[in-house]
Amino acid sequence: MGNQSRERRLEHLVALGREAYGDGFEAFLQTPRRSLGMECPASLIERGDYEPVIALLVKAIEGDFS
Numbered sequence: 001m002g003n004q005s006r007e008r009r010l011e012h013l014v015a016l017g018r019e020a021y022g023d024g025f026e027a028f029l030q031t032p033r034r035s036l037g038m039e040c041p042a043s044l045i046e047r048g049d050y051e052p053v054i055a056l057l058v059k060a061i062e063g064d065f066s
Contacts, residue, residue, distance in 0.1 A: 006023055006048070009050045009054075010045075010050070012054065013045070013050055013053060013054055013057065016054060016057035016061065017029070017057055018056065020057050020059075020061045021060065021062035028041060029041050029042040029045070030042055033056065034051075035052075035056060035066065036052055036056070041053045041056065
């Protein structure tokens, strides 16, 4: 994955996070999630595994905060 693609995915992820959690987005990133195997979203992002985090954010925007 090229740098531009990573940057676009990160920008998309941040936009979704701000929409879903507003000022609580940073807390979301640091909170272990069952749906992520008790990992923090930030850990997945650091590894470049954006899709599970994006999926969670989309669900949150749709009202599913599980």
